[in-house]
Amino acid sequence: MNTGPTIQDFFKQFSDDDACLDYLMKLRHGEVIECAKCGKEGRFARIKKMPAYSCPSCGDHIHPMVGTPFHRSHVPLQKWFYAMYLFTTTRHGVPAKELQRQLGVSYPTAFRMAHKIREYMGAIDGDPPLTGHVEVDETYVGGKRKGGKQGFTGRGAKGKTIVMGILEREGQIFTKVVPNASRKSLIPPIFERIKAGTRISTDEWPPYRILKHLGYDHGMVRHATKE
Secondary structure: OOOOOOHHHHHOOOOOOHHHHHHHHHHHHOOOOOOOOOOEEOOOOOOOOOOOOOOOOOOOEEEEOOOOOOOOOOOOOHHHHHHHHHHHHHHOOOOHHHHHHHOOOHHHHHHHHHHHHHHHHHHHOOOEEEEEEEEEEEEEEEOOEEOOOOOOOOOOEOOOOEEEEEOOOOOEEEEEEOOOOOHHHHHHHHHHHHHOOEEEEEEOOHHHHHHHHHHHHHEEEEEOOOO
């Protein structure tokens, strides 16, 4: 039974950053390229100390990482490729903690890499990220409310199922059952579904306050002041 490429296969093909860059160049532009500047065809040569290739006739440059999740990233290209290998060979997805462990990067870096990869895979699969103005909230459904409030607007009441909703104004809606209303449960679905830089509106629940530090235009409706 063919189970796809093994880790040994991966590192044999993508032994270093140069091998990854050569593969990316061939994948995006081919081996024989018509230069956009001079119009001549030829095999572009790798430029030393720069992730780019030059036309053999006029020296015009092609930067194969431009327009990809790797552009302007300080993470080595081989680590990006390995992260994508993990995503495409793991049935149930790859948590950021696992990327952090396997790649030897910080958790925020692993979190952002996972988001970029999911965003790109979603676009390829016809499931584009939410943009524009997006509203995020969570609610408790099912049965009668039992138990007292736990610190904020009744969150944490027993006997309830927590449903998170992400609504793109005049667009898509995404819902997900989450185990609790913690940052660990609420932030990853946002990072997976909403494009960085998007305007997000939430209430004043503390876990959402990190959104502005993750590259979102975050605004809060303050229910405590009757907004």
